[in-house]
Amino acid sequence: MTTMTPEQAAWFAQTFDRLVGNVGQAVLGKAPVVRLALTCMLAEGHLLLEDAPGTGKTMLARSIAASVQGSHNRIQFTPDLLPSDVTGVTIYDQKSGKFDFHPGPIFASIVLADEINRASPKTQSALLEVMEEGRVTVDGVAHETGRPFMVLATQNPIEQAGTYRLPEAQLDRFLMKTSVGYPDHASTVEILSGAAVKDRSSALQPIITTKAVTEMADLGATVHTDTAVLEYVSRLAEETRNAHEVRVGVSVRGALALVRCAKVWAAAHGRNYVLPDDIKELAQPVWGHRFVLDPEAEFAGARPDVVLARIMADVAAPQERASA
Structure with a gap:
């Protein structure tokens, strides 16, 4: 596989920034979350979002779909939701x-x-199987979901009665976990x-096509990652x-997830190589939910974030990068 060229990295970063700006027109004041x-x-x-109701999780999903000319569906998880309600069903045509x-x-x-934690474990498993297999x-009979395909699952940190953790x-199975959080004062104002506009994402124009998203994903995978990193x-x-403090630490799958994200993160900053700083920036959202504490x-x-911060401080990062 050929490594991404500096010119391709520059195009990638420019397109990525346009996508962030477009989504940012609907999801105000949340550029770091949009970039993630x-x-x-x-x-x-x-992506797994753990947040209180009304912080813009649905708006984020709609805005991303609108920006890449893709389709968007919302599934409200409830205790009586069946796996077939998520995946589909075969019906006999007379x-x-x-x-x-x-x-x-x-x-x-x-x-x-x-609110994925409101569904039964059986329905949760059906969703997670699709996420893993595509x-x-x-x-x-197998039915492909196609590319791009991303699930934004949400968990409500309050009202835990009647939920299935x-x-x-x-x-x-989730590549990242983060939260949108409440907007700052200026963004709230x-x-x-614009309270008269119920859905800000409806006014967004697509920046790229879903085919271009697939090409960007393939291109991002070619970013050089030095052996030292x-x-x-x-x-x-x-x-x-x-x-x-940790009973089960980060798996090999978790380590692979961090490298995959770091490659895209580097390309989004106009580089065709990964820096240790990319690893440091992404460690919390990629690894924070993979710990099982004693x-x-x-x-x-x-707390997982405190334990991870200490580990990041203790392990020395490589100082030099071999040329790509």
Whole structure:
């Protein structure tokens, strides 16, 4: 695989910035979160948002879909939601005498899985299987979701009664976890001044096509990652497993996820090579949800973000980069 050229990196960064600016017209004051979400999409992963209601999670999903000329579906997860309500169902057609597949809402470029922790484990598993495989198998027939395909799943940190917590092994399926959070004062005033506009994303014009998104994802994977940086990621992952507060640290899948994201992050900054700083910036959203803390340490007040910050401070980053 040929490495991305500096010219390709410059084009990638310019296009990425245009996408961030376009989404930012609807999701005000949240450029860092938008950059993470777009990085997740171009790294061909899925995003978990843990946030209170009304912070703009649906708007974020709609805006990204509108910016890449893609389709968007929203699935409201409830305890009675069935796996077939997500993936689709095969129905017998009496006229043709054949079984026809009726695709579920999972078949879209950007899928908002709202309050995923309210669905039963069986339905959660059906969604996570599609996320991992990129296809749905019904009655022995596989149906591809296509590219791009990103699930933005949300969890509500309040009102936990009657919810089904995502197991740690399933949390590992998400490439990143972050939160949108409330807008700052100036952004809130701007949102309130446009209160007459119910859906800001409806006015967005597409910046690129879904085909171009696929090309950008393929291009992002060609960013050069020096062996020293890979060794740095490996050492960090090992330290998460050795930390006394951690029962289960970052897996090899988690280490791969960080490298994939770092490649896209580097390209988004106009570089065709990964820096240790890219790893440092992305470690928290990519690794923060992959820890399983020791119950005693957790009871004593240990938090994954604090443990990870200490590990990042303790492990020395490589100082020099070999030329790409």
